[in-house]
Structures are given as C-alpha cells and as structure tokens.
Amino acid sequence: MLGPATTTPPKTTTTTTAKAVEPKREAILDSALQLMSERTFHGCPVPLIAEHAGVATGTIYRYFDSKETLANAVYQRWKGELARRLLDGMADREATPVHARELFHLWWTSLTQFVTEHPRAFTFLELHHHEPYLDETSQSLALQIDVAAVQTIEQGQRDGAIRPGNPALLVALAYGAFSGLGRAKHAFGDLFEDSAFAEAEDAVWDLLAAPTTD
Amino acid sequence: MLGPATTTPPKTTTTTTAKAVEPKREAILDSALQLMSERTFHGCPVPLIAEHAGVATGTIYRYFDSKETLANAVYQRWKGELARRLLDGMADREATPVHARELFHLWWTSLTQFVTEHPRAFTFLELHHHEPYLDETSQSLALQIDVAAVQTIEQGQRDGAIRPGNPALLVALAYGAFSGLGRAKHAFGDLFEDSAFAEAEDAVWDLLAAPTTD
Amino acid sequence: MLGPATTTPPKTTTTTTAKAVEPKREAILDSALQLMSERTFHGCPVPLIAEHAGVATGTIYRYFDSKETLANAVYQRWKGELARRLLDGMADREATPVHARELFHLWWTSLTQFVTEHPRAFTFLELHHHEPYLDETSQSLALQIDVAAVQTIEQGQRDGAIRPGNPALLVALAYGAFSGLGRAKHAFGDLFEDSAFAEAEDAVWDLLAAPTTD
Amino acid sequence: MLGPATTTPPKTTTTTTAKAVEPKREAILDSALQLMSERTFHGCPVPLIAEHAGVATGTIYRYFDSKETLANAVYQRWKGELARRLLDGMADREATPVHARELFHLWWTSLTQFVTEHPRAFTFLELHHHEPYLDETSQSLALQIDVAAVQTIEQGQRDGAIRPGNPALLVALAYGAFSGLGRAKHAFGDLFEDSAFAEAEDAVWDLLAAPTTD
DNA sequence: TATGAATGAGCGTTCATTCAT
C-alpha cells in the first residue's frame, strides 16, 4: 500500500515519482508530518490535516484507512529515509573495511544531513518514539537502524577503536547526544550556528572512542 | 505545598506527608504522571485519569482548575524535584571550589538517582518538553536547570578541564546522552543492567572533557 | 412548610420572626431571590446560592428538598407578599363600597410600593411567570391575584366607571403596562425618575376608564 | 441570508426561500426558537435542540459557532422581522404626515400580526430581553425599535395628539400593555378571542392620547 | 476520484445532590 512504486522503470527516487503520480497522497503525508511534529498525534485533528493539505477531509480516507495508518505511513516514510541514508553508508564498508572513526563520521554526517534537510521529519520521529499506534513495520524500521549501529560499534570494539562495554549502551548515548542537540537547536535555535552538528562530532566521537592509553 | 521540607529533621519526604494530608490529590497527580507518560497529554482523557486514581471525574476539578493545570502541577512537582537535586549539588561548590570532574559526577549521579527512583517522572518530563500548555512557572524551572548546567560548563572551561566551544551545545550533548540512555532503558529494559548509568559516566565525561594533549 | 409561624403570640410580621428564628433559611431565600432574578433558574448553580448566602452547599438541602422546591419557596414568599398587599386593599372595599378609581389607585399604589421596596422580588416574579417547575401552590397564588383584579374590574364595569369588554383583557393590559414600566425602569434606570410610577397612574387609568361620552 | 426578499414579486417569504436552500439550518433555528421560548436559554440543552430538529448534535456546530451564537441568530431573525414590520409602517409617514392615531393603529396592527403569525417568536423575544448572551447586533435591533417608538410619541406630543410626559415612559406602558395581553393570551388562551388585540387597541390608545379637555 | 455535510461517541467540564463527618 505504501511501498515504493517499484514498477516504474527509471531509477528516480520514490519521492519524486510518487509526487508526480499521487500528488494528494503526498500533500497529505507532508501536512501530517508538519502538523504532527508541532502538535502531537492526538493533538492534531484529521480535518486540520486535510485543510492544511488543501484536500477534503474524506479524501484522506481514500488514501489511508485511519488516522493511525496515516501516522504509520509518515513514520515509515521518514524512518525509512533515515534508515536508507544510515545503512547505505554502512553497506559500503563491507567491500573495503574502513576505520571506525571514518564510519562514525559517515553516521554522524548522515544524521546531520537528515536533520538539516528534514528538520520536521526529525522532530516527528523523536516525538513518536514507541507510540502505541506504531505498527510492526514501523517498529522494525527503528530496530534495523539500532541493530546496524550496534554491529558497527561491536566491530569497532573488536578493532580496539571503540571503548569496551555494552554496545547498545554506547549507541544509546551517541544517538541521545545527537538528538539532544537536535532538540536544543529546535527549541533555542538562536543559540546555535548551523555548524553546531559538525562542531559536536569530535566530542561525540570521544564518547565512543577507546581511551588513549599513554 | 511543594517546597522542600527544610525544617523537618531528617527523613520525612514532602510526598509522604502530603499523601497523608490530601490522599486524593496525590492519587490524581500519580495517575496523571503515569498515564501522561505512557500516552501523551492529548492522548489521555480526564475520565481515564480519574478512574485510574480511583476517584470520580468531577473530583479532579476540586483539586485542579483544568487538565492543563493538572499537567503543570505534575510537571512542576517533578521538574522541581529534579531541579532541587541538581541545584543542591551545585550549590555546595560555592563554598569549596571543586574540580569539574567532581561536579560532573555529582550531576550525573543526581540524574541517575532521579531516573532510578522515579522512572515515570523522567519519562513524563522527556515527553513534555516545551509543550504549549506549560505555564511560565513550569518553563522557568526547566530554564533554571539549563542555566546552572551552562554555568558549570563555563567554569570548567575557564579551569581548562572542559573542552572549549559553545557551552549550551555541550550541555545539550551531555543531557541528550543521558536521556538517550534513559529512553533506551525504558524501551529495552532487558538489554541494560541497573548499573548502566554508572557505566556510562566515564564515556559522557570524555564527551565533555578537554582532550588530553600529550 | 413555608407558612407563617402562627403559634407565635405577638402579631409581628412573619418575616421578622422567621429571620430571628431561622436565619439560614432566610439567607438562602434572599440569595436565591437575588441570583435567580439576575441569572435564570437554570443559570444559577446551587453552590453559588450557598456561597452567596454564607452557608455550605449541603445546608440548602436541609431546608429545601431540591432546587425546584427552593425556587417555589421564593416565588410563594413574594407572590404571597404581593397578594397580601393587593388583596388587603381590596378587602376593605367590602365594608364600605368605594369608587373604582379609588380602588385602582389602591391597586396601582400597592404595586408601586412593592416594586419600590422589593425591586428584585418584582424582577424574579416577572422572570418566573409560568415556569414548568412552579407547583400548584405557586400557580394558585398567581391566580388569586388575577381573579381579584378581574372581580374588581367587573364591579367597576357594573358601576359604569370602567369600559366594557372582557375584564381579563383589561387586567392583562393594565398589569402589562405596569410591568412594562417596571422592566423599562430596571433596564434603563437613568431614563426614569422614581416618580415614574405615580406619573403613569392617570394614563393607565384612562386605559381602563369608561370613555367620557359628551 | 436573512434580508428581506424585496425583489420577489408579491408573497414569497424569506423563510420559505431559506428553507429550500438550507433546510437543516432552518430546522435548527426553528427548534431553538420553540424550545428556548418554552424553557429558558440555560434550560435548553443543545442535544435537545438537535433532537427536536431531527439532526445530530454535532450538526448544530456546523451552522453555529456556539449555543450563544445560535440564540443570537434566533433573536436577530425575529427581532429583525419585527423591526422590519414596525419600521416599514413608520417610514411611510415621512412622505405624507399622518395623524398620531393612525400611526398608533399601524404600530398596534403590526405587533398584532406579528404575535398572531409568530406567537413563539414573540414569546422568545419577551423571554430574552437584555440577556447577557445577546451580542451588540441583537441589542441594537432592540434599541432601533424603541427609538422609533419614542420618536413617534414625541411627534404626537408636538401635535397635541398624545399626552405630555416622558415619551419613554409612554412607550414602556403601551408596549407593556401589548405584551401583557400577549402573555395572557399565551397562558390562558381560552379566555381570549383571536380578536382580543383588536379589541384592546382603543383602550391602549386612550393610555397614550392627550386627555380630551372639554 | 473527490467531496464535505453529517454523524454520534467521546472529550473537558459543570453542577444538583448525597453523605460521612
């Protein structure tokens, strides 16, 4: 129902294609993204989403079975996009092994690009962590990202580049640091330059890096 | 009502006392805390809070003017409790100056104790960052905590113990790391020992610490 | 339940006695009168009446079975008072027959005194004409007043002093004129002197009087 | 929407037209009129109005912002209708000056027709004099009617046809007499012929007329 | 396919009434 239109011949991105093919669906997804990232899921009436999307209320139900379905579609669209960026970087590693620091750079840069290009999507995903209306597909996307990160950490630990300890814990800390910065930038935008994420990279690496024994 | 019982000799917590004095008010606050930390503010009907508290719906309105007032009361109760713990630790510093690492230990430990003792309160506070129904009192409590943290970072930077850069950024990273861990523990409890927070302390310190130049 | 305390020896007015004997009941009746004449019956919460009377909410239910009972008690108290004044004047006529114009003067003056002394009671009675919660006792008080007026008109018609026609119609017109003035004075008080009612008397008499044939 | 259909040839009432165009809105206005003229504003639950109109509760809010808005719409619809009738008669006077007695006849007849055709509307307007939920538009309609009546009285006084004295007082008496009759007819319908209003006209004129000095 | 008027369950809140104290 939601998946990428795999049958379309030329390899343009799903988003672009879909926009041309189903403009109302896209408008609805965009409006839901924006409004649900400002108010919450429950704070966000369907008729309001419709109005914002320039569409009749009933139209939303032609594309999505329910409000929950819509929220899951938004979640999956953007968590999927994030996963793609994050995992693409990781995937290359398999071919030629890279140093952990480099991988971390890739990971941090991907996150940064994502927040910068899609700040609302980032806010939405932060706000909708583990909400009860997220279905299995949504949950598993989140898991994929975590698992990949954990595996990367584990590899780094085997290489001695990353400090020992529960890898999930390190992932939680690093991702938490990133999202803490994202939230702060969102809340007190004026306190931070656009370069804040880049500035923070070294600090967060030191959180992960194996202590230098000298 | 909420203030620290500074005159009571050693160990009568405010909560306990209040519970004896106004049991229904406490039951309502507790139920609101729990339910609003699971669902959102808007996802949490007043009648449900009432039922959970073992109280009639109307009773809630004898104690709180509105649902928003109730949410603010919960927020202030727990953000206040957190602020107290965090700022009490800081306050001692004024007398005898302490090393930044020690202050960080104090800060980290206070947060850890808070999450451990009141996991739901932590989740509630995370979920209700900057919501529009938070009143000025609530907002200013949040600010106090942030300001104190920033000042501590600045002091550490002057001492050379903490890495240079925008102090607000470092606070966002460190607090983000902490809350990332908190969220992960909440979501995948079985992956983490109770000691996870203690384990993480050194890593997060390395996030803040001035790099050792050797 | 509401009747005058007939057992008390000295012939002081019921009101005075009752006030001494049952001060809370009086306070409640007074507050209900005032509030129900400003807002309506349904616009007037029982707890508000209680607060205004300086009494606990529950106390009202010690004196009155229900809000409706209370409204009826207020109605009967004041419609009764009005009836007494109106009928006392009429009663004297039986002994020595008087001219219709004189009787009208008596009637008009009694009404005037009542409105002047108890403006809120007048407003209350106007507002609570034929409301569904008025019981039979209340209704019959209203009827008594009307019947007496009609009989007086009929007598005047027999004497040739009052114009012919349906006596009930003339009563409705005359009483309507009076209450129209009362309402206007209440609404635009500054437009009318206190003497307005006296000024109007002759005009209203001309409404009733048999046309002078010359 | 409410305006007079001045272009329609002879007899298509606005109401009929509107009924065709927005039948639910009309049904709601009619039900509100009826119910609010029997009970009061506060005595009249929105769901009851909805049920009476054969409409779901929520539908009322598609047409009116609030219960108060609805009450004002009813008030303005009928006070406006009354004003139109009353003022149209007056307006003609400007062209060819008419004797006060004739103007009074016009006024009385207009009122009579209004009560006869729309008895519930009359009751509604009587019941909702100066209620706090009436907005400025509603208030000003009431004022217009009063002002026109006062001006007419003043003109009659200058002509010597109407008795001297405060014109507002005379208006209050005459309008009061009319509405007293209206109320009586409503309450004890069987006591009065349909011709009651016509019968009363001379009597009320004598209330206003300058006394014949002979 | 798209609409948006209509629905009615359910929301936040009030208030007539009760009852333990």
Add this chain to the structure above:
DNA sequence: AATGAATGAACGCTCATTCAT
C-alpha cells in the same frame, strides 16, 4: 444542625469517520 468533599449524570463542544453526491 451543619458541613463541604465527593459523586456521576449531563452539559457544551470536538473530531474520527462515513457516505450521498
């Protein structure tokens, strides 16, 4: 006799969802 905390049905209103057009 008097209180006022507590109740829960019912209030004014909203909103996820449906369906005739």
